[in-house]
Amino acid sequence: MSTKLKSLRVANFKSIREQTLELDSLNVLIGANGAGKSNLLSFFKLLNEMIGGRLQNHIEVQCGGASSVLHYGPKRSPYIEAELIFSTDTGLSKYYLRLVFAAVDKLIFAEESIYFQSEGHMVPYEKVIEGGHRETALRALADQASELGKTPPAKVIRRLLSMCRAYQFHDTSLSSGMRNQVYAEDNKFLRPDASNLAAFLYGLQRDDPTCYSRIRKTVQQIAPFFDDFELDPSAVGGNNVRLNWRERDSDELFGPHQISDGTLRAIALITLLLQPRESLPTLLVLDEPELGLHPTAINVVAALMKQAALHCQILTATQSTALLDEFDPSQVIVVERDDATRVSTFERLDPQKYADWLDKYSLHELWERNVIGGGPF
Secondary structure (H helix, E strand, O other): OOOEEEEEEEEEEOOEEEEEEEOOOEEEEEOOOOOOHHHHHHHHHHHHHHHOOOHHHHHHHHOOOHHHOEOOOOOOOOEEEEEEEEEEOOEEEEEEEEEEEEOOOEEEEEEEEEEEEEOOEEEEOOOOEEOOOOOOOHHHHHHHHHHOOOOOHHHHHHHHHHOEEEEOOOOOOOOOHHHOOEEOOOOOOOOOOOOOHHHHHHHHHHHOHHHHHHHHHHHHHHOOOEEEEEOOHHHHOOOEEOOEEEEOOOOOEEOHHHOOHHHHHHHHHHHHHHOOHHHOOOEEEEEOOOOOOOHHHHHHHHHHHHHHOOOOEEEEEOOOHHHHOOOOHHHEEEEEEOOOOOOEEEEEOOOOOOHHHHHHOOHHHHHHOOOOOOOOO
């Protein structure tokens, strides 16, 4: 893994007052409901929307305004600050942003900065992006540098940020994208909600049959009745595709509305984790991947996560004791929220500290007994 997110610092975002987190290849957040796990993951969703040029829409429509994402509102926290340090083949790269509260419950950029490692020190790129803009200026700065014939560091940072992708497959309603037809060529990457799942699988079936076969066989492990997908666009108007499928030893065709919620989420997870290695994001963020899964499927997904973590970073939050037991203590980050300050804290487990306990108990038993924290007690 030549590129990785080495560390993240976030300040004044939701329940996070200020937190610096060192990231490994596999990072598993545990904690009580409301401790702040999903708040950290949602920061990466904000980054995804920002890089796509949709920050204002995300803040207004999906978050309900800037006041909802600022730590206890703009009076207490008038800005959000973040710093991401990436390790690459050429050294360290850092991106810094500061978003400030503005009129009509908005957030605008006060500053965007790019730093690169030089002779062992982080130094600013020759141009620090000035504040006052509503959407990220990384694209404009990259385009400007390209026109001058220079290597555009902003383009490098933009690419690194775009490869930190947050996924959540909770919406399996009848109106969800996974259960409806989608444009067949919308298959460049799997969307955060897997709304283009059928198109993505169709692309793999056509262009990477070996990868598609691995996905199909893994789906059969968690759904023994399943035989294969039927993804012919001509069956849905020529340009669209739908997640049709067949059972083993049967010619009857079934539609996506005839897949259970848990099975549909499992298919999306398996597809995400078994996609071609070169297509994996730098950082893959998953919120409660175990939702609705059978214990056997949880074991399969855990194995796939560990396999994918050899080639990309994974940051996930879970409430599943079965999933937790699949990981090493050093991969676990305990999230707690202080009753007095109402601030979320994140602390990686030290296996040596709990070595005697781990000789007698499983990781989930220590969690249930509140030995390692992360409980509602």
